[in-house]
Amino acid sequence: MSVNSLRQKSPLPTTLGGQLKRQSPRYTVGFLLLGTYQYAQYWFDTRLSRAIDAATHDNAALASRLGAALIGVAVLSLALRVLSRMAIFNAGRVAEYELRSALLDQLQRLGPAFYRRMPIGDIMSRATNDLGQVRMLLGFGILNCANTVFGLASALAVTLHISVKLTAAALATLPLLMAVMFVFARMMFSQQRENQEAIGAMSAAVQSSIAGVRVVRSFALEEEEARRFALTNATYLDKSLRLARVRGLMFPVMQMITAFSAVIVLWYGGKLMLAEEISPGDFLAFFRALRRLTWPLIALGMVSSLVQRGRASFLRLAEVFSARPDITDGPLPMPSVVRGQLSVRGLSFGYGEQRVLQDVSFDLEPGSLVAIVGKTGSGKSTLAALLPRLQPTPRGSVFLDGQDVCDLPLHAVRGNIGYAQQTAFLFSTTVGRNIAYCLDDRDGDKAMLAVRAAAAAAQIGDEIAFLPDGFNTIVGERGVQLSGGQKQRVALARALLSEPRVLVLDDPLSAVDARTERAILDVIERERARRSVLLITHRVAAAARCDSILVLDHGRIVERGTHAELLERGGLYADFAEEQRVESELEALGVEAPVPSPEVVTA
Ligand code: ADP
Secondary structure: OOHHHHHHOOOOOOOHHHHHHHOHHHHHHHHHHHHHHHHHHHHHHHHHHHHHHHHHOOOHHHHHHHHHHHHHHHHHHHHHHHHHHHHHHHHHHHHHHHHHHHHHHHHHHOOHHHHHHOOHHHHHHHHHHHHHHHHHHHHHHHHHHHHHHHHHHHHHHHHHHHOHHHHHHHHHHHHHHHHHHHHHHHHHHHHHHHHHHHHHHHHHHHHHHHHOHHHHHHOOOHHHHHHHHHHHHHHHHHHHHHHHHHHHHHHHHHHHHHHHHHHHHHHHHHHHHHOOOOOHHHHHHHHHHHHHHHHHHHHHHHHHHHHHHHHHHHHHHHHHHOOOOOOOOOOOOOOOOOOOOEEEEEEEEEEOOEEEEEEEEEEEOOOOEEEEEEOOOOOHHHHHHHOOOOOOOOOOOEEEOOEEHHHOOHHHHHHHEEEEOOOOOOOOOEHHHHHOOOOOOOOOHHHHHHHHHHHHHOOOHHHHHOOOOHHHOEEOOOOEOOOHHHHHHHHHHHHHHOOOOEEEEEOOOOOOOHHHHHHHHHHHHHHOOOOEEEEEOOOHHHHOOOOEEEEEEOOEEEEEEOHHHHHHHOOHHHHHHHHHHHHHHHHHOOOOOOOOOOOOOOO
16 A cells, blocks of 8 residues: 555544444454464374375375375465465564554644653653554564464364374363463563653753753753763663563473473373374374464463553554644634734633733734833743634634634744744755745745745845855754754744734844844835734834833833833833943943843834
8 A cells, every 4th residue: 555545534533443343344354364364284294294194104196196285285385374474473563554644643732731741852752652562563463463373273283183181182282381381471561561661761961961962061061961861771771681581481482391291292192102192194294283373372472461561552652643623713713814913802811720911902904013112021022922822822813804812723823823933943945945944845946936035134144144044044944953042943934934913023133143134124024014023022122113012011011102112211121221331332332231132023
């Protein structure tokens, strides 16, 4: 099946029963092949017995005919065995693929409440480790369950046909074998779980150490970091060695018990043969069938631990699948035309118990430029995120062209209210594709033209031209590291290119120099002709260029008006302006500012 044809099928089942049912055609084919394979094994053993007896009774013609047939069946068995494994293993692989696609879809839909509850490391381990366990259960686990049933039937049919007494003697060690196997399965299960937890702790330590490598270096704490990591690594080694010991012990013990069983068969079977109750051919066929009987029983122990782990993993995945998104589509259809008139009415919001915004109201008319200014922690970014419903916006508080944003499809809200975050995230791909992120075709000529225009507007075009491969330079984690200011402007270009009716810019000037700031503000002023702009900024100089300014303090709008009006009022904004004036004068004199600069947000 091609990847594309798999992708089209939706929605994909996300329960164990649903996946078993969905993969049932593959399982059916696999079981048929497996049943045929085990029947072929039965045929082989019984004919082998006859061939040997024919040879020992000087019937060379029959012996060679049977010999040729045995070779043919052996080749056929090989093909059946390979094909049955392919069919059943593929069912496990396809189930894993589908569950992973469904998991990613679900993760895209889930909102901030879910991500506050479940750390990224945990989600990653579910998307990799747990899905791997599910694949093992649905592939290897199912294969061995079926193989045990068919294999037992096929082997017992041979041994019971030859001698019931000898079969009973051979299986005398069975209870011991089963008991030992279950003890090992339990030990393996708990060791494996501890081992996986140790891997998880080690991965988290590696991730945090690498992510914070600059902090580690700046405090010269490399040795301390290495010492801490050595502890985690040693714990992992200890758990791995314990697991290896259990594994290492398991097979020799199993082999010892099965060897004991073989000794019984040799001794008792030999006696039966001498008493001419069974023929030499039967004796050999019995031995072969006994070997086929042992492996499915040993495998049963492994399968029982696989089933437990697979079910535990499925439960962990079910936690993600059953989570309900806290932000969902509204019932109204896509609006055909959006003017971009935004109204905020009595908006109050908090994270859990913590109240962050209280009774915020303002209007943003099409073509207007409004600033939001406030100290760090006053709620500016939260307000910005609530407008396009990136946080669960309370119903009846934000309206786009008079429609409650909670009633509109999310696609319409987010497509029309563009939000450029303060800490810009760039994907690890070319800078051009990062800017063209919202386009369907990110590589075409049309896209490149739009990208260049947006980059020029965001005052980053010239700097991109100086990168090693220009717009084709890979940036982000695996590529060229851009400066904070460059990243902000790439994000600004990305937001401009998406052409939203309302553009919310979260402090896009926090990491750029004064000249670039002026140039960007020129662009923003030009942009307002086509859209409304809400500018969150910590610079009074930027706020001064806006039509009106809202001053946010402890989640409330405490002042509003133009730059001149607010200066005249002599309130919080006037204090910010004075502080920034003193700071820049001190800077000009080469003296460090005594007080930290307050933040100003412009809408
Ligand atoms: P500003 O942008 O003005 O600095 P924020 O909106 O980022 O303010 O933060 C306002 C308050 O909300 C702060 O006290 C902050 O700790 C809290 N806060 C912000 N984001 C979250 C979040 N995702 N979860 C919990 N608290 C948050």
